[in-house]
Every structure is written in structure tokens, then in C-alpha cells.
Amino acid sequence: MNTHARDAFGHDTTADEVLEGIDLTGKLALVTGGSSGLGAETARALASKGARVVITARDLAKAQSVLADIKSATGNQDIAVEELELASFDSIRAFAQRFLEKYGALDILINNAGVMACPKGKTEDGFERQFGTNHLGHFLLTTLIAPALIKSGSARVVSVSSAGHRFSPVVFEDVNYENRDYEKWQAYGQSKTANALFAVGLNGRLKDHGVEAFSIHPGAIPTDLARHMSEEEIEGFRQRAESGEMRLKTVESGAATQTYAATAPELEGHGGAYLADCRICTVDDTIDGLSNDGMSFVSSYAIDPEAAERLWVLSEEATGGRLAV
Template sequence: MSEFGFQSTAEDVAEGIDLSGRRAVITGASSGLGVETARVLASRGAAVLMVARDAAKLEAAVAEVRESVPAATLDTALLDLADLDSVRAGAADILQKAPVINLLVNNAGVMACPLSRTAQGFEMQFGTNHLGHFLLTGLLAPALLAGAPARVVNLSSAGHRFAPVDMDDPNYQQREYDKWQSYGQSKTANALFSVGLDQRLREHGVRAFAVHPGMIMTELGRHMEASDFELIARGRKPEELPFKSVAQGSATSVWAATSPDLDGKGGLYLEDCHVAEPATAEAEGGVEAYALDPGEADKLWQLSEALVGQRFNFKE
């Protein structure tokens, strides 16, 4: 369904697409994929609101985008996804600056970090990668509904194959912590959230997608050690690993946000600018059935509402 693939860049997939009059909000926009996604969307005419937790890094990222796209329409908002109070304050700021949102790219995340907890006591990876974005997206829903047709892009990962979501102990309060299992759980949650969000908003013109960007050397890997690369390598030499550049790693996010090929679709897991095939034991890519299960998506939605202390009813 797509002419693009592993080698495609965000520039490639955005060529010929006019985003004039459209507004995009991007989390994790102070480095790596977030900056490139912001730059390319801005280059196609979108007004881009860049979101991050570090003011100095965000200011530098804005300068980087503006150097490449001098006419870019850019704004910023500060929030920390690991603190729900910060998410609520940041969402209020975003809604004031962007009462209409057409594209929301939930790009921020942490990976394979030692056991730590968010401000509200959630396990850091589940709390940041999923719960922070769950609350933020729910709070921004009025602007997305006002911007319909709109799309939400949640960055998942092939790492979702490490683990499903443990609905009974998502925050590692009873079981022993494993950083890769935890990362996998959080990335499965990103995919299930896309399914659940799409179910609830599609009749209102808002569609949601989960994206595996590929393996890219960015700040996301700052906690990785030699043993972690050996785990990912699966017996291969480092030079044999299928790494992407940042430009290539941003491509599927931009494709998910903008491609007419995805009009009328949603609740899908995308990789290499395609809808992913079902995962198999032999294949590098693909999506596990548990990451797209509507029943599990509903369970996660209800659990997430309970954990963040807020219910979202989009039918009113």
C-alpha cells in the first residue's frame, strides 16, 4: 500500500504533501526523532508546537528547526510526562496556544532504564511512555476533535515483542523488575492505546496509529550497556544490525501523520512506512496479536483511567 520502505526518509514521505493551515503537536521534540519530525512537518507548511521537559534543549531544537526552515511557524510548551501534575499544566498551556490540533505525535519516551518511579509512583517506563501520553492525549482531545479530520501517532517499538501488559501489576509492585520486559510492556501499551483511542474517536474523525520507527542511535539509548546491545544483536555483529538514520527513523511517524494512503484507517501498527505483518518467530519485524487485541485495549483503557484518576467520555 506504500511506495516507501526501510530506506525512506521523512523528507521522502512528505514530498508533495501540503500541510498549510494544519497544526501539529509533537512531544519529545527537543532531540532526535522529535526534532526531525518537527522540521519536516514545518517544511510542508504545518504550524508546529514542540513539547519537551527541558527548556534549554527545547530552545536549541527550535533554533535548529528554524535554521532549516526559516519561515516555520513554531511554538513551544514545557511538560514532564513523568509527572501528571506537569502533564495537566502543560496540556492547559497547549490548549491555550493550540485550540485546534490536526496532528498529535506522541514521540517522547524512555528506554531500558533502571527501576525508578514517576512523581505519582508509577514505574518510570510505563508511567512516562504510556500513562503520561494517555493523560495528555485525553486532555487534548477537545482540540483534536475540533481539528478533525485529525490523527494521533503513538511511537511504539518492535520492543513490544518483549512483553504484553501485565494488567495486574503494571508498575512492578509485586514482581521483580526487568528493564527490557518493562520497556516491552510500555511499548505494547502504546500500541493498545492506539487501538483503544481509535475505537473511541474514529466516528468523530480522529484516527490513531502506533509506529515502530526502527533502530536508531539517539538519546533514547542512553541507559544501554554492552550486554543490552548483545541482547538486541541476537548473535550478529554490531555492523550487521539494521540501524536507521534519524531521517529514516522519522519517516514512519511522518507517513502515519500525513499519508493519504491511511485515510479512513486507524488502530494499526506501522513499520517501514507500511502496515506491519503479524509477528513470527523468524521475522525481525511484525506486530504481536496481543498488541492489537481490542479486549486488551479496553482493559488497558480502564486501568489507565483508574491510575491517572480521570475518565474520558468523548461522546458528550
């Protein structure tokens, strides 16, 4: 019997609680950025329910130790790691080819890997690093491995966005910061808006093929994501957390919403939605995105179907990725 009522899920719900009563035996899940933080915890939670899990990592040695921890914590030995550098289209294409050759139907894809507020830089293919890694990399990956998702007949794709999407819409005229000053938080926001819009565009294209896509905000969780933040910025976050203005989550709770979006039967038919705290968010364009309330809403520009279409066209042109449907 479930001890946690599904309609009472919220801020502190953990990934394990979300999966109570759910059997993932026979399902294949792919989690990008499984070498740390929320990706590692999501992979562990899915593996604990019998899923076969593949995590991707750019640092294989780091991921091997996560893999060993997951195997020993869950007893599930059907966990693998594959190399994937999302800032390189060559690496993504090579991974997708290996993946399609090695594995069959893909039931759950969690596009979780991400970089936040890094100094100005470019991906191997010349795109602004945050937009290129967080969005374009996952766009190309997903379009290339879509045949495996369609083969499932009932698949979910989860795009790990952020309440940080409120820092910026996608600025279509200049996604790469070629004609405006680079601002690292704005660039993160643009990439996270793109993550949410990608779920809208993907869901529209694949829902009739048995694939539903969602985007989520995981919460505010202390992880290695903060690696590019200055001491001053970290102190600012610490003060907001201490004053109660920004409630923090543990990694176990931080992984809950993506695990929920990937598995909750009650989300069927709601593809394209943006979730936080294991709930579908409604739109609010006025609230401070980093306040506790702000984290429970989505900006209209992040789920706008027209912007999603515009982003899709831009992303196809940038990556060469095209869905074969």
C-alpha cells in the first residue's frame, strides 16, 4: 500500500516517494548528466524500481563511481554508462549511433545535464555555451534517438528546465550573444526557456507516436551546478535560503519532479506541460522567479506554441537534427 498520497506530492516529496507502487521492470531509461547531482539520484531511483538505466557522462571515471554506488544501493546490475559530451555535435552523433545499435526501445529519456552561469564561451560547433549545451545538444540527441522512443509505444521525454527561465526568453535575433553583451544569468535563462519550449515542440510532433514530453523545474538544490558562481553570489543565495525567501531541497527531493514527469500515470495526455514540485504549473508573468512562489509558476513565453515552433526551426538549422516521422 502506498504511504504517500499522490495528490499530496509537493516541495519535499522525494524521487523514491514518487515511485512508490510503480514497477519499471522491462523499461529502459536514459539520463543525461548522470555523473552528479540530480541525474545520479534520478538514475538511482529509476534503477531501484527495476528499470534498465543508461547514464551519460563526459567524465567516465567520475560516472563509473556513481554507477558502482547505484548498483550497490539498488542491487540492480543493469546499469551502464556511455560517454557523451553535449557541447560537441560529433560526440552526440557518435553516442546516438552507439545507442541505437546497442539498445532497443527507449521508454524514458531525461534530458538532465546542464551548465549554469558559466563565463562566455562556445561549444565545439560555435554556439554560445549554455544555449549550445543545455538546449541544442539535447535537441540533436533527442531527434537522433527518437526512433527508439517511438519504438517504445509509450515513452516520456523530460526536459530539465529551471525557474531561471524567467531570466530571459529565447532572444531569436541573437541566441549566440554576437550583437549584445553577454550576461551569464540571462544566457542561462535563455537556455532554460529553450528547454521548456523544446518539450512543447517535441510533444506536438511525437504525441501521436506514443511519446509525451514535459519540462520541469526541480527546485533549488545545492549541487555542483553552482561551480561557476562567485563567492558573493553563493552568499546571496545562502542569505535568501536562511531568510526563508528561497526554500532549498535535498538532492532526493530535487530529483522528484523529473522522476514524476517520467513515470506518473496521471500525467498521460498532459504532454507539453511545465511542472514544479510534482505539479503542473500555471502561468504567472509578474512574480519573482526565484521566490518560493515564483518557483511554482511558469512564464507564458516558456510554453508559447509559436515560440516553440520558431525555436524548432532554428534548432533544426543549427544542428541538422530532424525527426524522422
